[in-house]
Amino acid sequence: MKIKKQQLPDKSGHYGEFGGCYAPETLMGLLIDLEKEFQKIKKDKTFQKEFDYYLKEYAGRPTNLYHAKRLSAHLKTLNVYLKREDLLHTGAHKINNTLGQIIVARRMGKTRIIAETGAGQHGVATATAAALFGLKCVIYMGAEDVKRQSLNVVRMKLMGAEVRPVESGSKTLKDAMNEAVRDWVTNVHDTFYIIGSVAGFHPYPVMVRTFQSIIGKEARSQFLAKEKKLPDYLLACVGGGSNAMGLFHAFYNDSSVKMIGVEAAGHGVNTHAHSATLTKGEVGVLHGSKSMLLQDKDGQVQIAHSVAAGLDYPGVGPEHSYYQQSGRAEYVSIDDQEAVAALKLLSRMEGIIPALETSHAIAYLEKLARRVKGKASVIVCLSGRGDKDMNQISKFV
Amino acid sequence: MNRIDLTFKSLREQKKKAFIAFITAGDPDLKTTHDLVLAFEKAGVDIIELGVPFSDPMADGPTIQASSMRALQKGTSLTKVLDLVKSLRTQTQIPIALMTYTNIIFHYGDEKFVKDAKACGVDGIIIPDLPVTEAHVLTTAAKKADLSTVFFIAPTTSDERAKQIADASSGFIYYVSITGVTGARQATPVTTFKHLKKIKTFITKPVCVGFGISTAEQVKSVSKVADGVIVGSAIVKEILKYSNDKNLVSKVAKFVQSLAAAR
Numbered sequence: 001m002k003i004k005k006q007q008l009p010d011k012s013g014h015y016g017e018f019g020g021c022y023a024p025e026t027l028m029g030l031l032i033d034l035e036k037e038f039q040k041i042k043k044d045k046t047f048q049k050e051f052d053y054y055l056k057e058y059a060g061r062p063t064n065l066y067h068a069k070r071l072s073a074h075l076k077t078l079n080v081y082l083k084r085e086d087l088l089h090t091g092a093h094k095i096n097n098t099l100g101q102i103i104v105a106r107r108m109g110k111t112r113i114i115a116e117t118g119a120g121q122h123g124v125a126t127a128t129a130a131a132l133f134g135l136k137c138v139i140y141m142g143a144e145d146v147k148r149q150s151l152n153v154v155r156m157k158l159m160g161a162e163v164r165p166v167e168s169g170s171k172t173l174k175d176a177m178n179e180a181v182r183d184w185v186t187n188v189h190d191t192f193y194i195i196g197s198v199a200g201f202h203p204y205p206v207m208v209r210t211f212q213s214i215i216g217k218e219a220r221s222q223f224l225a226k227e228k229k230l231p232d233y234l235l236a237c238v239g240g241g242s243n244a245m246g247l248f249h250a251f252y253n254d255s256s257v258k259m260i261g262v263e264a265a266g267h268g269v270n271t272h273a274h275s276a277t278l279t280k281g282e283v284g285v286l287h288g289s290k291s292m293l294l295q296d297k298d299g300q301v302q303i304a305h306s307v308a309a310g311l312d313y314p315g316v317g318p319e320h321s322y323y324q325q326s327g328r329a330e331y332v333s334i335d336d337q338e339a340v341a342a343l344k345l346l347s348r349m350e351g352i353i354p355a356l357e358t359s360h361a362i363a364y365l366e367k368l369a370r371r372v373k374g375k376a377s378v379i380v381c382l383s384g385r386g387d388k389d390m391n392q393i394s395k396f397v
Numbered sequence: 398m399n400r401i402d403l404t405f406k407s408l409r410e411q412k413k414k415a416f417i418a419f420i421t422a423g424d425p426d427l428k429t430t431h432d433l434v435l436a437f438e439k440a441g442v443d444i445i446e447l448g449v450p451f452s453d454p455m456a457d458g459p460t461i462q463a464s465s466m467r468a469l470q471k472g473t474s475l476t477k478v479l480d481l482v483k484s485l486r487t488q489t490q491i492p493i494a495l496m497t498y499t500n501i502i503f504h505y506g507d508e509k510f511v512k513d514a515k516a517c518g519v520d521g522i523i524i525p526d527l528p529v530t531e532a533h534v535l536t537t538a539a540k541k542a543d544l545s546t547v548f549f550i551a552p553t554t555s556d557e558r559a560k561q562i563a564d565a566s567s568g569f570i571y572y573v574s575i576t577g578v579t580g581a582r583q584a585t586p587v588t589t590f591k592h593l594k595k596i597k598t599f600i601t602k603p604v605c606v607g608f609g610i611s612t613a614e615q616v617k618s619v620s621k622v623a624d625g626v627i628v629g630s631a632i633v634k635e636i637l638k639y640s641n642d643k644n645l646v647s648k649v650a651k652f653v654q655s656l657a658a659a660r
Contacts, residue, residue: 025549186577299504
């Protein structure tokens, strides 16, 4: 396919019809300042040096691109490489973004950090970065998620963060985000909101993409070095979509590389319990941007479901909606059972226990293996490790 | 000139300030909302701000969040609220502005909303998560139909931006008295008055102050500098307090009257 050179988002944060900045007026001044600061840091060598230092010395970059030989043999038609973001400090890709944002927060003179979290991985990565720089940290987490991801709650508390369970709405990620925004509106003068995905008000989607795009940059050169060519496919799970965008972005102009995002089908996309926003949603506005959204006939946001707390969100980052609409990426879905089976498969085949979120991407490998003609190569973003899911997964073992 | 403009014109001539009352449509039910609007008019309310509930009201504090949830559980939708206004128009000409979130209007269709709202007798629209920079489609359609578009100015808004917001606003401008979400507070910060006085030097359209106003004393002090005062959460709390009382409407109206009289 032919791909237009990418210059998105535009100045006001739009990706075609998606994106933008739908914020309460109280936040607009700060968001405008943040946009200016973001433009500055993109060219600022001091920022880049500091960010690179922490990614390398603290988080553990670069991560390996591991050739999963036994899994590849099992799948027959696919040559599978795993981008090992699970090996990063705190166990997921989320730390790339929180380190970037906390440096921005400090440059803007903010002394208090807030964040929302679903699976707790972004909460842990935020609490980690806040501890690293000695900043006060408050994490909003749906009461339902506090229960199913209790280990991550302990980790956040150990690092000095205050975890506030959110009892409103569906008590999951979307409600945690509402509550974080309410906190931010109230404490706008000293507080920086570290959003965990390529979602939210402009400039967050592009800022998070920029901090996560290291995943794809590394993977691209590692794959070229090993295979002397580009991969045929990229595969990543999509909740808000930060690990997927992080992997995809560096390959945007490589038109031969096909991108597949895997959403959570929960109990099935034809039930009312899923998180397959791009498969089943309609265009809407939630949490600051226009994107695909799970909503009812009146425009009320529907409650999402997934076995993976990190995918349990009725929206998706606006750039993914744009990728879908323009045909640059394809979005598919995997249900709860398939994800759990994939978690077991990768554990046995490669001795790697993936997070339940990541397991959705792994699960799609078997379907992709049946789709390809001849042989194909694929990079899967192994976005996080499964340690946090052991309580939940124990009943399936 | 629509009903909102006419009201401000008449208030200005009488050198009076506007008292604007917010209630969530459908809490506790649409019939009660209907009766409250009529009773509020008698109690001295100048403009009604009618909340159309949204599942994720991120600019609202706990009182209006809970009220929105109760209204949604009763099946309240934008279509039903438009029908309510239509039926109210056979009995009252009090100005009515709807307050809701971007997705409700976007999902209904901006242009269709303007057309239907106008036909039902709605005078204005207030959307707390829609900044002027994203509102072009709505403001263009609303301007043609003479439906007021009320935008917000916050204590954090720069002068340059405040001018842009004032230009895009019609009916009145909603000044957010505090950095925070909606919800009753006991006092209005001193800085609010300072900033308000400053922006009033270059904004000629009516500026009304809301968020956190719950007492007669606050109504009195704020209406000295503003063109109007908006009370929401304090009224919603009263409605909840009397939810099982058959005299709910008269009791809440009495409370509203005491606030309206303080301006």
